[in-house]
Amino acid sequence: MSSREACRIVGVNYRTGKRWRNGKKQSKWNKAAPPITAVAPPCEASRFLREDERILIADRGREKATIRQIAAELGRSPSTISRELRRNAHPVSGQYRPHAAQARADARRPRPKTGKIAATPLLRQVIQDGLDLRWSPKQIVQRLRRDFPDRPELHVVHETIYQALYVQGRGELRRELTAALRTGRALRRPRRQAQQRTPRMATPMVMISERPAEAEDRAIPGHWEGDLIIGKDKKSAIGTLVERATRYVMLVHLPHGRTADQVRDALVDTVQTLPAHLWRSLTWDQGAEMSGHARFTAATDIPVYFCDPHSPWQRGSNENTNGLLRQYFPKGTDLSVHNRAHLDAVAVQLNGRPRETLGWDTPAERMAKLLAQAS
Template identity: 80%
Template structure:
């Protein structure tokens, strides 16, 4: 409370006790009884009762008045919030010395939910848990929007504004606050709090022109995660895997390949892998100069031109940047490229499995540029000569030879 409690308790006539009334209701919200709150603030018990319940009209004396204290509306939130009945149950069980875990099990809640509720909403002085006062405090905290931390603390706001004026970033300001005021947690904010004070319209916690002091100089945020605002990944539009022919999906017709890269030490080297879906036949791409889109395109064109035309019908790849030149590859070979959905490696299951087998020959964290074209061909031949359970214990080379003979 920001005023001194009256020492002179004599009646003051019709003086408006605005500040006393606010303090009275603040104490009531904290769980004090009406009589206790009246004694602390220095008002008569009947005055508190009138504030709380209103008064009836008396003939020739005073008019009726509605209650000043408005009960918080009942919570209409989802069931994940504790309700008044839950809080009454918690209070009853606490009086019976029940454990937090037992109360949580009875209410079907997490023990941390119950312990957090007791810690937040118990009496600030005595420590007793009073369910109706706890419900009122919870309802008072729930409405949105809430006043921001920066707007409520003038010293914090001035500190941030001064450092934005000298071109500090929000993250640098947050670290400086923690270093200079380690014992004042009310001044510790996250950098996102500063960004919201600058960008969220209607808050007014920081001057809008301060946004121009940020590195980007933007006065509005640029969204990156909205699907409608994303930039196309490649210059040539992608054909997604959902448009791939059904014959490729059921592996009935050979000639549909899956491709990927296995990456070497520090991402500086790579080997391309191609796996035929029907036979699991493996081809390895030699990329000694790097894994740019142009290098991968040239290696793919060179490799598929060594195969019969009826054994190269399509290629499925993930959305890696190495396939930025997929349009040029399709023009050169007349082979369509289909792209998997983001974060969906199972859509190239055969290729992912083969990459795992290849890691026995090319361990992670090693330089893959040292392997010659001849060595890659020997590794591919060894894999293609290994019997596979999924092929009825035939080898990929035997299955491919049957297709070529037919």
């Protein structure tokens, strides 16, 4: 973890933790202090072979024990023992000497090492030529394996190329080659640690796990799913709302953009076209366009629930409807050219399609029944 996060867990100031980790130089007011290091005793289940284990391997090898017998005594995999004998035996005589083997292993372990791309000029040139042709790293490595099947020194994985481009200090490939990648990113932004992510929502989200159980079985109408379909260059959008019980579709007009305020105001105008008893909840994904969900709820009294990350099946009806809408609004087109009247016409067509899941009723017929019952 990062130094700042470690200091937070331990409960010390970041500057104090930095002094503990890096030591302190002598100054006019302070004495020098070495870094604080904790040497942990070797545990039984170490990842790497220890010196005492290497001594046992040498002793049992002189006794003509098999690799599997040695592995069983050490509690290691036979492949670990076989790899140790192959890597760290004497390069000339082939004899296994435990202290020399330990020295070879220690010398091999320090990082950083010279990367494979930097150590192989031909590999470096082939990769640079491929990137100049705007090939992806995966395309480059697959062609290397196909064109040079008998030269393992030219075989890498695509992550090796990304590391050579992005990791500071490696200098194995020209940094300007990142412009040839499809993303065009000059830097990678790590997103593994949740505490380092910038929250999208200023107001805490209410997750779908807290949604009423009545919404799950679709028995009671009024629970909706929502999302946006995005147009060319992500500059235009149309909002989509689907009622879970009737599959009734409503399209939200967003002619001027899809900021949080614009989406909120458009949703407020849209929900006012149906009676209040048909709006019990709204389920959305974690898109930033819904960061104004608290103000939407305050204006309409409709609670908003959010799906889990990367879980589109939690809004299955809406995802299916978005696929149907691509017949009318193809990907890569400007969606701002469609006016309110056209969106209403498209919604009428979708709501007039018979659905097998509704017993071949149409969503419009099911919605009309609900409105008749309410009146």
